[in-house]
Amino acid sequence: MPLGLLKYGRGDDYPYERQPDLPGPTELKDHYDVVIIGGGGHGVATAYYLAKHHGITNVAVLEKAYLGGGNTARNTAVIRSNYLTPEGVRFYSASVKLFEGLANEFDFNIMYSQRGQLTLAHTDATVRAFRQRAEVNRHFGGRTELIDRKSIAELVPCLNLDPAELPVLAGLWHKDGATARHDAVAWGYARGATQRGVELHQLTEVTGINQAAGRVTGVTTNRGTVGCHTVIQAVAGHSAILARKAGFELPLVAYPLQAMVTLPVKPFLNPLVSSSALHCYVQQTGRGEIVIGGGSDPYPLYSSRASLPLKESLIASAVDMFPFLSEMRLLRQWAGITDMTTDYSPIMGVSPLENYYLDAGWGTWGFKATPICGQTMAQLVASGGQVPELIQPFALERFDRFQQVNEMGATAASH
Amino acid sequence: MSPRRLDAPYGQLIDRDSPVEFEFDGELIRGYRGDSVVSALLGEDRWLISRSFKYHRPRGPLSLAGHDANTLVQTPRAPNQLAEDLDAQDQEIVSGQNFLGSLRADRYALLDRLGRFLPVGFYYRAFFKPRGIWRYWEAFIRKTAGLGVANLRVKPRYSDKQYLFCDVAVVGAGPAGISAALTAAAGGAEVLLIDENPYTGGALTYHRFGLEDVTREHMLAQLRSSLAAAANIRVLSGATCNAWFSDHYLPVFQGERLLKVRANTCILATGSSEQPVVFRNNDVPGIVLCSALERLLLHHGVCPEGPAVVLAGNDDAYLTALTAIDAGLTLAAVVDMRPATDNPALAAALAERGVTCYFNATVYEAHEDASGLRLGSVDVYNIETAGQVGALTARIECQLLAMSAGLMPAYQLACHGGAKLEYVDEKAAFALTQLPEGMLLAGGVNSIHTLEAVCADGRNAGRQALRALSRPADDDEAVECALRVNHPWPIFKHPRGREFVDFDEDLQVKDIINSARLGYRDIQLVKRYSTVGMGPSQGRHSALTTARLIAQATDRTVSETGVTTARPPVKPEPLGLLAGRRFHPVRKTPLDSRHRALGAHMIPAGSWRRPAFYGKPSQRTACIAAEAQAVRTGVGIIDVSTLGGIDLRGPDAAEFLNRIYTYGFLKQPVGKTRYAVLTSEQGVVVDDGVAARLADEHFYVTATTTGVDRVYRDMLRWNAQWRLSVDIAQVTSAYSAVNVAGPRSRDVLESAGCDLDLSAEAFPYLACREACVGGIPVRIMRVGFVGELGYELHVPSLMAQSLWDRLLSAGAAFDIKPFGVETQRLLRLEKGHIIVGQDTDGMSHPGEVGLEWAISRKKPFFVGRRSVEILMAQPLKRQLVGFSLSVHAPQPKEGHLVIRSGDIVGNVTSCEVSATLNQIVGLAYVHPDDALPGCDITIRTDDAVCVQATVVALPFYDPQNERQAL
Numbered sequence A: 001m002p003l004g005l006l007k008y009g010r011g012d013d014y015p016y017e018r019q020p021d022l023p024g025p026t027e028l029k030d031h032y033d034v035v036i037i038g039g040g041g042h043g044v045a046t047a048y049y050l051a052k053h054h055g056i057t058n059v060a061v062l063e064k065a066y067l068g069g070g071n072t073a074r075n076t077a078v079i080r081s082n083y084l085t086p087e088g089v090r091f092y093s094a095s096v097k098l099f100e101g102l103a104n105e106f107d108f109n110i111m112y113s114q115r116g117q118l119t120l121a122h123t124d125a126t127v128r129a130f131r132q133r134a135e136v137n138r139h140f141g142g143r144t145e146l147i148d149r150k151s152i153a154e155l156v157p158c159l160n161l162d163p164a165e166l167p168v169l170a171g172l173w174h175k176d177g178a179t180a181r182h183d184a185v186a187w188g189y190a191r192g193a194t195q196r197g198v199e200l201h202q203l204t205e206v207t208g209i210n211q212a213a214g215r216v217t218g219v220t221t222n223r224g225t226v227g228c229h230t231v232i233q234a235v236a237g238h239s240a241i242l243a244r245k246a247g248f249e250l251p252l253v254a255y256p257l258q259a260m261v262t263l264p265v266k267p268f269l270n271p272l273v274s275s276s277a278l279h280c281y282v283q284q285t286g287r288g289e290i291v292i293g294g295g296s297d298p299y300p301l302y303s304s305r306a307s308l309p310l311k312e313s314l315i316a317s318a319v320d321m322f323p324f325l326s327e328m329r330l331l332r333q334w335a336g337i338t339d340m341t342t343d344y345s346p347i348m349g350v351s352p353l354e355n356y357y358l359d360a361g362w363g364t365w366g367f368k369a370t371p372i373c374g375q376t377m378a379q380l381v382a383s384g385g386q387v388p389e390l391i392q393p394f395a396l397e398r399f400d401r402f403q404q405v406n407e408m409g410a411t412a413a414s415h
Numbered sequence B: 001m002s003p004r005r006l007d008a009p010y011g012q013l014i015d016r017d018s019p020v021e022f023e024f025d026g027e028l029i030r031g032y033r034g035d036s037v038v039s040a041l042l043g044e045d046r047w048l049i050s051r052s053f054k055y056h057r058p059r060g061p062l063s064l065a066g067h068d069a070n071t072l073v074q075t076p077r078a079p080n081q082l083a084e085d086l087d088a089q090d091q092e093i094v095s096g097q098n099f100l101g102s103l104r105a106d107r108y109a110l111l112d113r114l115g116r117f118l119p120v121g122f123y124y125r126a127f128f129k130p131r132g133i134w135r136y137w138e139a140f141i142r143k144t145a146g147l148g149v150a151n152l153r154v155k156p157r158y159s160d161k162q163y164l165f166c167d168v169a170v171v172g173a174g175p176a177g178i179s180a181a182l183t184a185a186a187g188g189a190e191v192l193l194i195d196e197n198p199y200t201g202g203a204l205t206y207h208r209f210g211l212e213d214v215t216r217e218h219m220l221a222q223l224r225s226s227l228a229a230a231a232n233i234r235v236l237s238g239a240t241c242n243a244w245f246s247d248h249y250l251p252v253f254q255g256e257r258l259l260k261v262r263a264n265t266c267i268l269a270t271g272s273s274e275q276p277v278v279f280r281n282n283d284v285p286g287i288v289l290c291s292a293l294e295r296l297l298l299h300h301g302v303c304p305e306g307p308a309v310v311l312a313g314n315d316d317a318y319l320t321a322l323t324a325i326d327a328g329l330t331l332a333a334v335v336d337m338r339p340a341t342d343n344p345a346l347a348a349a350l351a352e353r354g355v356t357c358y359f360n361a362t363v364y365e366a367h368e369d370a371s372g373l374r375l376g377s378v379d380v381y382n383i384e385t386a387g388q389v390g391a392l393t394a395r396i397e398c399q400l401l402a403m404s405a406g407l408m409p410a411y412q413l414a415c416h417g418g419a420k421l422e423y424v425d426e427k428a429a430f431a432l433t434q435l436p437e438g439m440l441l442a443g444g445v446n447s448i449h450t451l452e453a454v455c456a457d458g459r460n461a462g463r464q465a466l467r468a469l470s471r472p473a474d475d476d477e478a479v480e481c482a483l484r485v486n487h488p489w490p491i492f493k494h495p496r497g498r499e500f501v502d503f504d505e506d507l508q509v510k511d512i513i514n515s516a517r518l519g520y521r522d523i524q525l526v527k528r529y530s531t532v533g534m535g536p537s538q539g540r541h542s543a544l545t546t547a548r549l550i551a552q553a554t555d556r557t558v559s560e561t562g563v564t565t566a567r568p569p570v571k572p573e574p575l576g577l578l579a580g581r582r583f584h585p586v587r588k589t590p591l592d593s594r595h596r597a598l599g600a601h602m603i604p605a606g607s608w609r610r611p612a613f614y615g616k617p618s619q620r621t622a623c624i625a626a627e628a629q630a631v632r633t634g635v636g637i638i639d640v641s642t643l644g645g646i647d648l649r650g651p652d653a654a655e656f657l658n659r660i661y662t663y664g665f666l667k668q669p670v671g672k673t674r675y676a677v678l679t680s681e682q683g684v685v686v687d688d689g690v691a692a693r694l695a696d697e698h699f700y701v702t703a704t705t706t707g708v709d710r711v712y713r714d715m716l717r718w719n720a721q722w723r724l725s726v727d728i729a730q731v732t733s734a735y736s737a738v739n740v741a742g743p744r745s746r747d748v749l750e751s752a753g754c755d756l757d758l759s760a761e762a763f764p765y766l767a768c769r770e771a772c773v774g775g776i777p778v779r780i781m782r783v784g785f786v787g788e789l790g791y792e793l794h795v796p797s798l799m800a801q802s803l804w805d806r807l808l809s810a811g812a813a814f815d816i817k818p819f820g821v822e823t824q825r826l827l828r829l830e831k832g833h834i835i836v837g838q839d840t841d842g843m844s845h846p847g848e849v850g851l852e853w854a855i856s857r858k859k860p861f862f863v864g865r866r867s868v869e870i871l872m873a874q875p876l877k878r879q880l881v882g883f884s885l886s887v888h889a890p891q892p893k894e895g896h897l898v899i900r901s902g903d904i905v906g907n908v909t910s911c912e913v914s915a916t917l918n919q920i921v922g923l924a925y926v927h928p929d930d931a932l933p934g935c936d937i938t939i940r941t942d943d944a945v946c947v948q949a950t951v952v953a954l955p956f957y958d959p960q961n962e963r964q965a966l
């Protein structure tokens, strides 16, 4: 029993002298230095670093529903940096580094668990691509290697190496792969930000972006209008819709992405396992549930409804990989709306409006980037628009310049 | 056998003539056919069935309907099974789960003692200091979490799937559902009546709806006989409709089958879930819902040990009390949380039977008996104000407590469809609103509870369904239900806690309130922080209490507070049934049996299987070398049937190709082939092939094995916009093809009886012809992928085997050797031909991979042209080149990086040892400054060993192209 818990034994009620993690509702002020639209992980992380690193605390995070209730609440929390492009690997590696120290920084356990991630290759084309990813990762100090069937069997003895007429040929073993309690990440950032003076306004939807002379002057919400000096949009699945309200288009298409979870069982699976050919990944949470996920739905839709065909095909793949899962029970199925770019990389940085910044295009892979997004977006705002080097490759204008950062192969099946 | 079983009419579901037995936790349990594991256990007076998730408290049944997680057990095959849903007759061995030691003496039960140090969300508060320590705590916490143990060795059982269609799907075969089904069927609709129980009748099978029980039996008999007589109703019993998906798509689990029902209209008659009262130790085994006691008596004929106490929040609980007394159970008292009954006759009836009733009172605390595993007594206190008690009134010895705090509509399916739950303050109950189109409610789920009204409501739903189907229907009846079923505040916080709101997750009143105090005020955040409602019963018994507690704690109305989103499925569902039987389509070319007979080593290529080479995998290098040698010096033959084939016919066929592919096709002569490169709208090379012009208005185009489906789809999509006069057909399977290559290939064709003048003049390189080989019609193209004189013969698939046999026997004289794809990859590499998808990636534009020549700049448009032009105008970032190094150097592998002054500049895409050239040769992306022949490049190979390679002009082999032009 850790000593930290002893104090809770003093009374049957929770010790009240502690500050709540999140303050109660307050009125909106007339003006803020910075308005952040979207109270997901990215929004509150940005607020946190603005306050912590740059002393900017006159900040409001406006969230239309509840804190971290968008994709932050729905994602399957795969954290990894084994991407393909140097730009991607550098960026996501920086995020993984930040994740490692987050619980102690927050004084709030985000249950970061570095279990390693194993991706299976079933064709020689995939083996080639995996070798390249392993090499690029190692180049930037990551721990990734290509391993053979024997090593895979040692790592995950219960895995079926010959699923679905598609024998496993090799695996990409990424030791830095991890997972964390996704909600706790948003809460930890929100707690740290609000303790430093940032305001978090839930049930506050931004319905308009007010502008004068090419600059944003404020935003209209369901609770009235607020003025501000700078705006950041961090609304994931709704990025294109919000940008349209601000008067410009983003090259994003929204697809539903589903995931599901079983009843908990005692631990038997340590690494996160995914298969490139079966479009499926399987992992066990700290509670013991088996999380099953895969690629997005095959057609664009702004709805977070779950569907039967996707459930059937995903589970069939999961059972191919781990046949004994057939006797387990599915508990819950859900979906989120993901904002997909053509190159599977995000859109970060400046927008066509002078004081309006973008954090979008997070598709199926943005949870792992939460810390580094927060940090770089805060730098961007604090510096008055100097784009940090790490996110320069992800500029919106790359689509005009034909300088995409293609991570498709490194993203499709395993977020 | 067991003294506690009652005679008929009790025990409707059991067959007293068929005893069954199974082992539970090492002891033999006897029951009857028709028993669930739980009813058999209760029949032997065993109430301890599981241990709770967090505190490892002893747990027994709560709902007896498979609607809670208190009876999760383990069988040898599977963890986490609801024992109430397990038929006793099917079991051999069942055990409890989630304990250390034994179910009775669980050493983890210590956690219950430590409970006060484990506040809600305790794991967020500790275990991470000093940094690095979490890893160790995590391992321990993971082990204590989780419920059952997965058996990693089980193989999937056989299960299948079936589609069903109906006009009206009625879910729930209680009085409301049956009435609805009868009305809809009488009006001519095809009806599917679905119920999770193995019988029809729902609550009518156990719950009396008035003082006298005869009404119930009479009504049940009548409804069942009408059902049997109805022509167009199909009844699915023991079938759980486990979700509602868009457009009334319903997954129904029945036995080992998943039925996928598509309905036109959907009537939900799913009833309601009875709600527990929240007081200290309300989870001790022996404390059940009123409906559970009724089921136990009427369905299973088990009369539990008394004395019993009924804790009432409504009049219905009195009916349970009467049922219990009639069955012979000793009733110690009825404790009513209200000042009086709504129907005075009920209180009188109990008084008549000598039962003490306490009004304005509640059970404030329950105590275990000496074993610590079963209810021993309850403390009855006066209620002063909502949730507050005064003095102890009585301590009552009892072994059983049946409680009812009210009802919650069985809202799950409706909420899957987007319906909302709204709190009706006068009734202190949630009601469903905002149903999706075509969904109707009837009976309990519609907040209607008196029997007459329930049936009328069902008939109305049937009528509305008929109208929705544009069929005539009578006018709706007036339906009224004044019955109050919900107690407004059946929640009694105790200074020492253990008043469970959520049994699945071991959450007490303070846990819920403290979540809000910590700032997790939104009901969704309460759920996420405290985990309330996240367990197997998904909030069925906790949502109402949670909403009330949070409303109070955050000063909002219960409606404003609301409940969390209900997500599919309704009940935990077996993954095996969802997966079903697996279909793994594998495509075989018509020559598959020939390859296997020749000892080919087969590998996947998309869903196809192709020979990699012929021979044992252990002799791979030697086999490939021999096959390559044969092609270079004699003749080889390869099956290329998996190549995509697309047939284009019509006056605009050439125009169409001209717009799709990068090259010019308008002036392509009949009888000629042209290389066809496809770029995406982003300017990336995505496929290639050969376009053969067979006639003025007829092209035959090949595409890559794995790319053809996409190419074909894109072609159709584009032509849907362009509307050119061209027919596009995918003929991949209709044609098979072989490539005969090598200096002796012409000889082979000639001796096989090819009726064409094969001389270089009559049939030059890149020409195509239609001809016959020994009477077999073929399309022949002179192509040179492997860099030798070669002929690609496309033949109707039915004749592929004859052609193959003919060529092999004619080729025998020339030592013809079949070769596989791996050999082909080596040969084409020597010739410097790229493979799209291997030597190109998601960013490769034509300029990077040396395909500028295949772009026609003269034509006004092709797909991707704008992007290609922009990309090619930019300075190159990398370039695909050929490289070579000594055979003695470490061989770079595909995917290895090209490094330049410490930075990554590219990667190897192809690399082979070439016996012909006595060198290692390969293709790699390199820095543009290093792209000229003669430049040195550094490749980082395995174990970070760097090797120097030299850039070489392509092709490596036969740079003057003399051999293929022979």
Ligand SMILES: Cc1cc2nc3c(=O)[nH]c(=O)nc-3n(C[C@H](O)[C@H](O)[C@H](O)COP(=O)(O)OP(=O)(O)OC[C@H]3O[C@@H](n4cnc5c(N)ncnc54)[C@H](O)[C@@H]3O)c2cc1C
Binding pocket: A037, A038, A039, A040, A041, A042, A043, A062, A063, A064, A065, A066, A067, A068, A069, A070, A071, A072, A073, A074, A075, A076, A077, A078, A079, A204, A205, A206, A207, A234, A235, A236, A237, A238, A242, A257, A258, A259, A293, A334, A335, A336, A337, A338, A362, A363, A364, A365, A366, A367, A368, A369, A415
């Ligand atoms: C099923 C699923 C699985 C996933 N798995 C992974 C994974 O394993 N690993 C990974 O790295 N990523 C994963 N992702 C992606 C990841 O969840 C997202 O990229 C990430 O959470 C984005 O964070 P965010 O803070 O930008 O967005 P969100 O958490 O979605 O937050 C955006 C917020 O903006 C709010 N909002 C929207 N419009 C407005 C408005 N007009 N006014 C005010 N507020 C508004 C929304 O309510 C929302 O709360 C997954 C996504 C899904 C759906």
